[in-house]
Amino acid sequence: MIRVLVVDDQYLIRAGLVALLRAAPGVEVVGEAADGEEAVACAAHTRPDVILMDIRMPGMDGTTATERILAEAVGRAPESPSGKPALPRVLVLTTFDLDEYVYAALRAGASGFLLKDTGPQRLLEAITAVANGDMLFAPSVTRRLIESYVQRAEPVPDTPAALEALTAREREVLQLTARGLSNTKIAEQLYISEATVKTHLNRTxxxxxxxxxxxxVVIAYETGLVVPGSSAG
Structure with missing residues (x-):
């Protein structure tokens, strides 16, 4: 059962999402919130697996709420098999597919985003994908969004130093991931298994x-490992 928290300041949208999710098999709505502050409090109380997070809300917006929720979860969450805290997954809800708030949310730790005109089946598939640890949007969409952002933004000064901690293979996997390849395609190109690809990404x-x-993906572009406009080969 996937436990979901729904956050949106518009009552009708929030109510529609809640009704849809409650009718879906394998999904449990554990709470709903109308703004960022309510979301932070509700997430701490309900411990959801996935949070559908609106971005533009009065008071505390979705980006700030995402940062707060994930930061607080780190301190209390049990570790996953990989040794990292098991944190809730945040799916950003937005009206526009090129929205500066979306990029800020990705930096804050969100796992991806949905447009508010997303169909019911796509929404449910996205929730399942994110709950399983994947990004919810297609690799081609990831590349378009990140490249559009990087082309307009100044480099971030506190980017980790030149990825020096990574092995050559980890850098290679990161590069292909940022260029938009799925785990399956990366495995095929490097002649390794999908499980090995996931291991390299987790270590990275x-x-x-x-x-x-x-x-x-953002780090790969910011450090110059991938140049906007480059192809996956």
């Missing part, structure tokens, strides 16, 4: 102290 995120695959 641990070494760079990253909370999600989305953050790993």
């Amino acid at each position: 995120m641990t070494k760079l102290d990253l909370g999600s695959r989305a953050q790993a």
Whole structure:
């Protein structure tokens, strides 16, 4: 059972999401919140697996709420088999597919985003994917969003130093991930198993102290490991 917290300041949208999720098999709605502050409190109380997080809300916005929720969860969550805390997964809800708040949320540790016109089946698939540790949007969409962001933004000064902690293979896997390849395609290109790809990505995120695959993609672009406009080959 996937435990979901729904956060949106618009009552009708929130109520619609809650009704849809309550009718879906394998999903339990553990709470709902109308703003960021309520979301932080509700997440601490209900310990959801996935949080559907609106971004533009009065008071505390979704980005700040995401940072607070994940930071507080680190201190209390039991460790996963990989040795890192088992944190809730945050799916950003937004009206626009190129929204500066979305990029900020990815930096904060969100696992991806949904547009508010997403269909019911896609929403349920996304929740399942994120609950299983994946990013919810397609690799091609990831590449388009990150490249669009990097082309407009100044480099971030506190980016981890040149990825020096990574092995050559870890850098290679990170590079292909940032270029938009799925784990399956990376495995095929490098002649390794999907499980090995996941292991390399998990070690990369641990070494760079990253909370999600989305953050790993951002780091790859910011450090110059991948140049905007480059292809996956």
